[in-house]
Amino acid sequence: MQPACEHTRTQVLARRNGVDYVECLDCRQIFEAEDLEPVKTEEEEE
Numbered sequence: 562m563q564p565a566c567e568h569t570r571t572q573v574l575a576r577r578n579g580v581d582y583v584e585c586l587d588c589r590q591i592f593e594a595e596d597l598e599p600v601k602t603e604e605e606e607e
């Protein structure tokens with residue numbers, strides 16, 4: 562049995578066409594960052 566993963570720990574793999582692709586460090590699933598729960602990134606301006 563594998564518990565439901567909430568993908569709380571992710572790393573960015575690549576950015577393409579303005580879309581961030583992230584990998585979950587727990588379940589190794591790869592998906593678009595936009596598919597994740599809304600994340601407050603207002604303070605992550607570079």
Ligand SMILES: [Zn+2]
Nearest residue numbers: 566568585588
């Ligand atoms: Zn996950």
